[in-house]
Amino acid sequence: MKPPGPQQSRTRRPSSGAGRRRVAESGAGGGTLYGRRGHIQAPIADLDAYATRGMKAFDAPGLAIGIVAGDKLVYAKGFGVRGKGGGQPVDARTIFQIGSTTKAFLETGLAIMVDRGMLNWEDRVVDL
Structure with missing residues (x-):
């Protein structure tokens, strides 16, 4: 590996x-x-x-x-x-300083939710 x-x-x-x-x-x-x-x-x-x-x-x-x-x-x-x-x-x-990488973590979490059918990319946050 x-x-x-x-x-x-x-x-x-x-x-x-x-x-x-x-x-x-x-x-x-x-x-x-x-x-x-x-x-x-x-x-x-x-x-x-x-x-x-x-x-x-x-x-x-x-x-x-x-x-x-x-x-x-x-x-x-x-x-x-x-x-x-x-x-x-x-x-x-x-504990590490991770800077701006939290944006990638959030996006990955959202992508997993989209993949599982929990939300769509086009959904508005105010509607959730």
Whole structure:
């Protein structure tokens, strides 16, 4: 697992529960975090190396990863340090300044709701 380059695309996960179960049972996409406990543990084993390669590729001093499957936190770990000059290590509870990325989080949440039929892109906020 390596971070996608500029010309690579990420695999889209199915949005429905049944679709996620099919992906988990088939093992498609190099592993998945959905499904039975064994399907969760398999990709986590490679996550340390993936995070380390990603930090090097993007010149990031540290990062934290949290993975939730269903309603359970199944993985939480910090990698590296909090600043380029070194210092305190990153852990699962490190708080990062994320700047303007919250707009992307909101848009992703809206896209998921559209995909699930909960709203439409053309809906007006005042009508919701």
